[in-house]
Every structure is written in structure tokens, then in C-alpha cells.
Amino acid sequence: MNKIVYFDNNATTRVAPEVRDVMLPFLGDLYGNPSSMHAFGGQVAKFVDRAREEVARFINADPEEIVFTSCATESDNTAIRGTADYYGKDLKVITTAVEHPAILQPVRRLKALGYETVELPVNEVGQIDLGQLEKEIVGWLGDAAGETHTALATAFGSSASPRQICGTGKRAVLVSIMWANNETGVIFPMEEIAAICQKHGAILHTDAVQVAGKIPVDVKKVPVDMLSMSGHKFHAPKGIGLFYMKKGTKLKPFMLGGHQEKVRRAGTENVPYIIGLSKACELARLGMAEEQAYLTKLRDKLEAGIVAACPNVRVNGDKAHRLPNTLNVSFEYIEGEAIAYHLSDLGICISTGSACASGSLDPSHVIRAMGVPFIAVHGSVRFSLSRYNTMEEVDYVLEKLPPVIKMLRDLSPFGPDSDPTTFK
Numbered sequence: 231m232n233k234i235v236y237f238d239n240n241a242t243t244r245v246a247p248e249v250r251d252v253m254l255p256f257l258g259d260l261y262g263n264p265s266s267m268h269a270f271g272g273q274v275a276k277f278v279d280r281a282r283e284e285v286a287r288f289i290n291a292d293p294e295e296i297v298f299t300s301c302a303t304e305s306d307n308t309a310i311r312g313t314a315d316y317y318g319k320d321l322k323v324i325t326t327a328v329e330h331p332a333i334l335q336p337v338r339r340l341k342a343l344g345y346e347t348v349e350l351p352v353n354e355v356g357q358i359d360l361g362q363l364e365k366e367i368v369g370w371l372g373d374a375a376g377e378t379h380t381a382l383a384t385a386f387g388s389s390a391s392p393r394q395i396c397g398t399g400k401r402a403v404l405v406s407i408m409w410a411n412n413e414t415g416v417i418f419p420m421e422e423i424a425a426i427c428q429k430h431g432a433i434l435h436t437d438a439v440q441v442a443g444k445i446p447v448d449v450k451k452v453p454v455d456m457l458s459m460s461g462h463k464f465h466a467p468k469g470i471g472l473f474y475m476k477k478g479t480k481l482k483p484f485m486l487g488g489h490q491e492k493v494r495r496a497g498t499e500n501v502p503y504i505i506g507l508s509k510a511c512e513l514a515r516l517g518m519a520e521e522q523a524y525l526t527k528l529r530d531k532l533e534a535g536i537v538a539a540c541p542n543v544r545v546n547g548d549k550a551h552r553l554p555n556t557l558n559v560s561f562e563y564i565e566g567e568a569i570a571y572h573l574s575d576l577g578i579c580i581s582t583g584s585a586c587a588s589g590s591l592d593p594s595h596v597i598r599a600m601g602v603p604f605i606a607v608h609g610s611v612r613f614s615l616s617r618y619n620t621m622e623e624v625d626y627v628l629e630k631l632p633p634v635i636k637m638l639r640d641l642s643p644f645g646p647d648s649d650p651t652t653f654k
């Protein structure tokens with residue numbers, strides 16, 4: 231293939247050369263099993279320990295609160311299914327309508343099994359109503375729950391989180407809300423969500439896949455109980471995830487069959503990828519401020535250029551609370567798939583909806599949940615940038631995109647003068 235302009239970094243990212251380099255010894259001579267009794271395995275275990283420390287530092291957790299998984303889908307399933315397994319039907323699960331399928335599908339499975347579940351709607355910019363979240367929690371736990379838990383936590387000592395006192399036989403609420411949306415980049419107010427959960431003694435999980443490396447994550451400042459991330463979204467390879475479990479969090483392990491990860495996730499550790507993930511965390515931690523400013527500059531230029539050159543476009547999502555690298559745009563009267571297809575011919579990689587959903591021509595559940603009108607919902611595409619993109623690439627896209635949009639509009643049977651009743 232010739233020139234590739236890769237603007238699909240929310241789907242996956244290039245492995246950083248620094249990450250690849252630190253992994254190589256573990257694909258060579260350092261192949262011991264970290265669980266082995268012998269010194270050959272033991273030396274590898276020391277590297278895994280150090281990697282765990284670096285990963286913990288990235289989110290300001292304690293190393294023993296980090297569990298390595300195979301991907302964020304596994305981490306998300308662990309949070310939802312593991313918590314449900316522990317509490318049984320005393321648990322209510324509250325999530326949002328715009329989560330990734332790695333959350334929505336396990337939650338819908340619980341619903342089919344008879345659990346109480348709620349998918350909170352979002353408004354036109356993709357934000358939830360925090361009052362509604364609080365009502366849903368209180369509706370299950372009762373008004374006094376938060377105060378009772380807080381009183382118990384005080385009695386048990388300040389280190390105990392109120393929700394840790396919840397046990398089986400008592401009602402519990404699991405709130406699972408993504409930190410930022412993968413399609414629009416909309417950032418949810420996680421600090422306020424965490425405060426509501428703490429007040430009422432609800433357990434909080436966040437799918438933090440898309441914020442990794444883009445905005446700071448500090449689990450002490452934003453006290454979540456569980457958090458999921460995925461290495462391949464921030465320049466580590468595909469096939470390594472992390473699951474943060476605050477000390478005292480109660481769940482039944484999702485993967486059974488071994489004592490690894492302190493019996494929280496069975497299976498021999500993927501050592502080379504764990505080492506790679508730790509390097510990706512270090513790079514992200516050290517470069518975050520600079521990267522944020524750089525990505526914002528690229529993204530804003532791309533957005534301004536598109537809006538100036540193409541009529542009938544709308545930028546989707548809360549512009550005031552958005553990841554610096556993400557731009558979701560609806561081009562009215564045309565299909566996002568056709569745009570992505572024609573850009574692909576020019577070496578430009580973008581996506582329509584999440585990568586996992588592409589292949590289906592159904593409009594994105596996220597864009598639909600925001601109430602984007604029919605004329606625009608099908609023409610939604612996502613541009614997502616990384617530290618490896620350049621201003622020259624933005625200029626290239628701004629040169630190639632407008633003629634593609636014009637050509638598709640000229641072919642489209644729909645337009646501003648169409649009879650709206652023909653839109654379905």
C-alpha cells in the first residue's frame with residue numbers, strides 16, 4: 231500500500247518503538263514462567279513486579295490492585311459478571327445507553343437472567359443526567375443506604391470505603407459508566423459520578439479504555455472501585471488489558487483455573503505484553519501534557535477545516551468535555567460507509583461507529599442515543615488521532631475529503647429539499 235494516513239486511533243494504535251524494544255528480550259531468552267519455583271522463572275517474576283508498579287503509578291493505584299487481563303473486553307466482563315456472580319440478584323446494574331458492547335452485552339445478559347438493570351439515556355451532546363443516576367441508585371438501595379454505609383465506614387475506620395461494607399444478602403448497586411466515549415470522545419464527569427456513588431454506597435466501575443494516555447487518571451482523586459483499560463489503545467500491543475480492583479472490592483473471578491494474579495485472574499501471565507504495557511504507561515505518563523496540547527491542535531484544525539469546507543455538517547458530542555484526539559462528524563444526506571470507503575482508496579483510515587460494529591450497516595447506537603436526526607445519523611464518521619499523526623496529514627485529509635463529500639452528495643437522492651417523510 232502507498233501512503234497511509236491513520237486517523238482511526240480509537241480503534242487501535244501503532245505499537246510505540248520503545249514498547250516493542252522492551253518486549254523483545256521476553257520473546258527471546260527471558261521466557262521463564264513467573265510462577266515457577268526456579269530462579270530462571272523468578273527473574274521474570276521480578277520484571278513483572280516492576281511492570282505492575284509502573285502500571286499502578288500510571289493510575290495512582292497500589293500495585294496489588296492491578297490485575298493483568300487479555301483485553302478491556304475481559305476486564306469489562308470481569309467487572310460486570312464477577313460482581314453479579316458475587317451479589318446475585320440483590321444487585322442492580324446501572325449503565326448508560328452509549329457504552330461499548332463489552333459492557334452493554336454482559337449487562338443485557340444479566341437482564342435476560344432476571345437481574346435489575348438500567349441503561350441511562352444521554353442528551354443531545356451525549357451527557358447523562360446525574361440526578362437520574364442518583365434516583366436510580368436510591369430507588370434500589372433506599373435513601374438511608376448511603377448514610378448507613380458511611381456510618382459503618384466511620385465505625386470500621388477511615389480506610390474502609392462505605393461500599394466495601396456491602397455484603398451478600400443486602401441490596402447492592404453496580405454503576406458502570408465509561409470515562410469517555412469511544413465514538414464521540416465525550417468525557418463523562420467521573421469525579422461527580424464517583425461522589426454520587428460514594429454518597430449512596432454504590433459500587434463504581436469505569437471503562438477507561440479511551441482516556442488512557444489522553445487525560446490523567448487518578449483512582450485516589452476519582453475514587454472508582456474498578457477500572458478497565460486496554461494496551462492497544464495507547465501504543466502497547468493488542469492482547470493485553472488491565473483491570474484495577476480497589477482493595478476490598480468483592481467479585482467472583484471470571485477466569486478460573488489457576489492461582490495467578492492472586493487468584494483474581496487465572497492463566498499464565500502474558501509476560502512480554504505486560505512489559506510492553508508498562509512501557510506504554512510510562513510513555514503516556516511522561517508525555518501526556520505535551521500530547522494533549524498537540525492532539526488538540528491537530529483535531530481543532532481538522533474540525534475547523536471540515537466545517538469550513540463542507541456544508542451541512544454537524545459535530546457530534548459535548549465540545550466542552552471531549553477527548554483531545556477525537557472528532558465525530560455527521561455529513562447530512564450521505565452514508566458514512568461510503569465516505570470511509572472512498573477515503574480508504576486514498577489511503578485515509580477513519581471509521582463509522584466502533585470498529586467492533588463496523589461490518590454492520592446499522593447506524594451507531596451512540597449517535598442514535600444522542601437523538602441525531604435521521605438525515606445525519608447515517609453519515610456519521612469518526613476521526614481519531616495519535617501522537618504519530620502530523621499537521622501535514624491533517625492538511626492531506628482536508629484536501630481529499632471535501633471533493634469526496636461533494637461527489638457523494640451529487641449522487642445522493644437526499645438533500646435539503648427532500649421530502650422528510652421519505653427518510654426512514
Ligand SMILES: Cc1ncc(COP(=O)(O)O)c(C=O)c1O
Nearest residue numbers: 301302303330332412437439460
Ligand atoms: C470504550 C471501549 N471499551 C472496550 C473496548 C474493548 O477493548 P479490547 O479491544 O481491548 O477488548 C473498546 C475497544 O474499542 C472501547 O473503545
